[in-house]
Amino acid sequence: MSDSRTAIAQARRTVVKIGSSSLTGTDGRLNVPALEALVAVLAERRDAGHEVILVTSGAIAAAIAPLGLPGRPRDLATAQAAASVGQGLLIARYTAAFADHGLRVGQLLLTAADTLRRDHYRNAQRSIERLLELGVVPVINENDAVATDEIRFGDNDRLAALVSHVARADALVLLTDVDGLFTAPPDRPGSRHIPLVRGPEDLTGIEVTARGTAVGTGGMVTKLESVRIATASGTPVVLTTAGNARAALAGEPVGTYFTPTGKRTTRKRLWLAFAAAPKGRLILDEGAARAVQGGLASLLPAGVLDVEGAFEAGEPVELVNPAGKVIARGLVAYDSADIPALLGRHTSYLRARLGDGFDRALVHRDDLVLLRRGRKRAPANADAPAGGDGERTRPRAEAGVVPTGAIR
Ligand SMILES: Nc1ncnc2c1ncn2[C@@H]1O[C@H](COP(=O)(O)OP(=O)(O)O)[C@@H](O)[C@H]1O
Ligand SMILES: N[C@@H](CCC(=O)OP(=O)(O)O)C(=O)O
Secondary structure, three states: OOOOOOOHHOOOOEEEOOOOHHHEEOOOOOOOHOOOOHHHHHHHHHHOOOOEEEEOOOOOHHHOOOOOOOOOOOHHHHHHHHHHHHHHHHHHHHHHHHEEEEEOEEEEEEOHHHHOOOHHHOOOHHHHHHHHHHHOOOEEEEOOOOOOHHHOOOOHHHHHHHHHHHHHEEEEEEEEOOOEEEOOOOOOOHHHHHHHHOHHHHHOOOOOOOOOOOOOOOOOHHHHHHHHHHOOOOOEEEEEHHHHHHHHHHHOOOOOOOOOOOOOHHHHHHHHHOOOOOOOOEEOOOHHHHHHHHOOOOOOOHHEEEEEEEEOOOOOEEEEOOOEEEEEEEEEEOOOOOOOOOOOOOOOHHHHHHHHHOOOOOOOOOHHOOOOOOOOOOOHHHHEEEEEOOOOOOOOOOOOOOOOOOOO
8 A cells, every 4th residue: 555646647547527616717717728728737647648528517617607597506507507508518628638738538428326226336337337448538537417406416526436446446536626635725824735644634723615616516525425435445545626637647746645545445345335325224222333343244134133224135224223323334144124024034044934035144254345344353252253153254354445325
C-alpha cells in the first residue's frame, strides 16, 4: 500500500472527477475553456500510456443560462429537465474537445441503481472495460433525467468513488474549486490547508460543510464520503483544483493526498459495503455477533433471534447485534418468509426436519462484509459458523471497510 504520490503518477487507470463548481463561469454558463483545459491534461495522460475515466458534473449547470433559469433548480422535475438539456451540450463539448486530441469519448449515464443492483453493476463494469479496450475515454455523469429523489446521488463525488470500484481504478482525482481539504471552510479566517490525510484519525476536529458552491452539490461532506469509499478499498485520492489537474496526476504535492486505509477487496464485497441497499435485517444473538465480527464466520440460523423486512434469497441484508448496531452486510440465502421457521434451530435439526437444502448458512461468509469489527480477534473456536454446529471455517482477512451509510 503506497503512502506517496507516486501511486497517482504511476496509476495505470485513473478516475478523474470534475465538479460543477469548476465547469461553470460566474455567469452560470458552462466554462468551455476550463473544460478544454482539462481535456488537454487528460489527453496528455492518455498519450503517456495511462487509462483515464472522466466523471463529469455540469449538465444542470450547463442548462441554467440556455433555459433562462434564475439559478440551480431546486425541484426535481426542473432539475431533470435541465439535466436533459445540459447533458447534450456537455457531451457535445467533450466530444469536440477530445476529438481535437484525436480521442473518442463514450458517454455513460448512471443512476444509483446501477451501483445498487448487481446485474446493473456488472453491465456498467463491462461497458467501461470495453470502452477502455477500444481506446475510448469513458465520460460519466449521473443520469439525472431519470433518477428519482429516493434513488439518486445528487452529487457526483460518491458516484466517482463507486466508478473507481466498478472500474478497479488505481487512483481517484477529485477536482473542485478549492485546493484540497482545509481545517474549516476555506473562507473562514484561520482555516488551514491540510496536505496529507492518512486515515479517519487525521480528520478529527476538521469542520466541513455540506453546502457546496452556488452550482455544486454536497460541498466537502460528499467529497469526504467519496474519499472514505475509495481509500477504504485501497484507492488513493487527490483532492485539488481543476487548475492543478496536471500537477496532481504527475504526483506533485498539490491539494490534499488521502492515503489508502484498506486493501483491495472483491467487487462483491465493495458492492455490499458501499452500494447495496439492504432489503431487511437479521438480528443476531451475542455469540453469533461476536463470531461474525471476529473472524467472518458464516451465519447459521441458530445464531439469529429475529428477521425484519421482506426480501428474496440473494438480496442484501444487514446483520445487527443485540444492541441494535449494524455489524455486517450480507447476501441472504433464504427468502424472508422462510426464515422464522429456521430461527434458533441447529443445522442438524433443520436437515433432519426439512431436508438437505435447509442445512446451509443463512449468510455464507463469502457473501458477507464486516462493517464493525469486534474489539479483539475472535478466540480460536470462533471461526466456526456463527450460531453453528456445522462445518468449520478458516478465519479470513477482511478489508476493514467502513460503510458510507445509505446512499441518497
Ligand atoms: N473543510 C473544508 N475544506 C475545503 N472546502 C470546504 C470545507 N468545507 C466546506 N468546503 C466547501 O466545499 C466546496 C466545494 O464543494 P462543491 O461546491 O460541492 O464542489 P464541486 O461542485 O466541485 O463538487 C468549496 O467551495 C468549499 O467552500
Ligand atoms: N449530475 C449533476 C451533478 C451534480 C453536481 O453538481 O455534483 P458536484 O459536482 O459533485 O457538486 C450535473 O451534471 O449537473
